[in-house]
């Protein structure tokens with residue numbers, strides 16, 4: 178048998194590699210702009226025609242290339258940026274693979290002119306589909322100009338696959354923005370079909386953001402700055418009132434490289450949580466500087482993902498920093514209950530012996546108190562009161578007596594001014610607050626509490642798990658087993674432990690402390706259902722769905738009678754939630770009725 182393995186000719190290898198590096202005109206824009214930045218240019222001009230399908234040209238005033246380097250730059254794995262494998266862990270340049278120019282030249286007509294500062298003459302190279310057409314000396318100014326024409330001319334399938342001009346232009350603008358935002362000290366200009374799209378002079382970060390996104394942006398920006406042992410965070414977030422309906426202006430840079438990271442994005446979003454309405458996304462421009470050794474960027478050339486050594490800590494720091502800045506710039510609201518200084522809380526009463534109120538009617542009047550619990554200044558005979566209240570609430574007195582419970586709650590004097598809590602209709606917890614009355618929906622409120630607890634377990638703390646005495650085998654179909662395998666690690670992070678995952682069943686030997694053994698099957702089934710219905714686009718949102726699903730399954734249901742302690746727990750925990758007013762699914766968890774509204778009903 179003859180040998181059959183052959184080495185691919187360079188131009189074929191280049192074309193294959195090009196498929197990875199160059200997916201669309203925007204990829205070329207990114208590579209050329211990054212090369213110009215690596216060449217230490219201070220002025221970079223981008224010119225495109227027909228969304229880059231006809232021409233992409235980048236002109237820089239950087240350090241240029243010698244004749245030989247210019248020719249070598251089109252060879253695969255030819256780079257001046259790293260020399261040995263260790264350099265990969267200490268990268269300070271955008272490029273390092275030495276693949277971009279070789280790839281681009283394999284699938285387009287490339288024309289390069291370059292001159293180093295000290296050389297008298299520059300060099301001019303023309304390459305088409307990896308074939309050198311000529312190289313000659315020319316007189317040109319310092320720096321490099323690369324023009325890429327007729328992209329994918331020799332790969333018709335690829336060329337036909339390109340989207341409309343407006344979509345390809347959008348991609349180019351996105352790449353351009355990511356790069357210019359990372360380098361405010363460099364001036365950039367951008368022309369499309371001869372008209373100017375951007376003209377950005379060198380400046381600071383705020384000036385750059387404003388130049389890219391418009392003058393009005395300036396007033397929206399809240400500065401962020403934090404230095405810790407493991408990272409520095411700089412940049413801006415936009416005030417919550419300027420949040421967008423679309424996930425548009427969200428920029429993370431790590432060591433000046435644009436990245437996408439769903440987990441860190443969640444950290445930012447959660448810092449905003451209670452400040453944004455449902456469906457709105459915060460705008461941010463955040464610049465993280467971390468030691469080059471602690472990240473792994475040796476990844477796919479066109480991907481923007483990055484791996485961090487200690488993601489959980491980054492999450493916590495980022496979230497705290499943003500919360501802090503939002504608070505500092507006074508954009509975070511106080512708790513929903515408007516404080517009314519003129520109304521005293523019972524807690525304060527205790528400390529103000531000399532100022533016993535002289536009013537005849539007690540606003541904290543509680544019809545259900547027993548004699549022992551009754552406030553000293555309470556002027557009425559409480560026996561009459563249940564009937565009295567039932568007159569206007571329409572609630573059966575007998576029920577109230579059974580269900581109503583009183584909680585002395587000093588912890589909560591901040592939000593709940595009157596420390597008594599009642600449950601009505603096995604559905605709502607009622608309490609008096611400074612401004613009036615609060616009605617808490619027990620099920621929705623508990624969903625919020627559990628959701629935040631799960632999220633915290635997943636993101637910050639280790640999940641609490643209880644070992645089962647006897648491992649439990651649960652049957653699932655193959656599809657579900659596949660899904661369980663995929664989310665196994667996430668399930669682990671909320672407290673589910675698996676002994677085995679077989680073809681048609683799983684064996685569970687640990688469960689979250691919050692659930693009981695009899696609930697396991699139904700909870701996992703519900704979870705799988707929720708994940709299937711809400712296809713997550715990033716690892717974090719899968720965890721988010723999981724937290725929501727578990728919260729929904731485990732929350733105390735309407736119709737459950739709550740004892741004093743349970744009511745107290747819900748009230749206490751709800752109001753330390755980050756976003757107490759909404760359930761994880763965006764439903765209102767409590768309402769307040771202002772004393773004015775009550776007064777109005779009485780025409781007083």
Ligand code: ADP
Nearest residue numbers: 212216250256257272273274275276277278321
């Ligand atoms: P990489 O950027 O990964 O090194 P490229 O294929 O993008 O690989 O570029 C190859 C080499 O060509 C670079 O390492 C650099 O030395 C040189 N080069 C490319 N573009 C420029 C430029 N605009 N100015 C100066 N040198 C450049």
Ligand code: MG
Nearest residue numbers: 208212272277
């Ligand atoms: Mg490069």
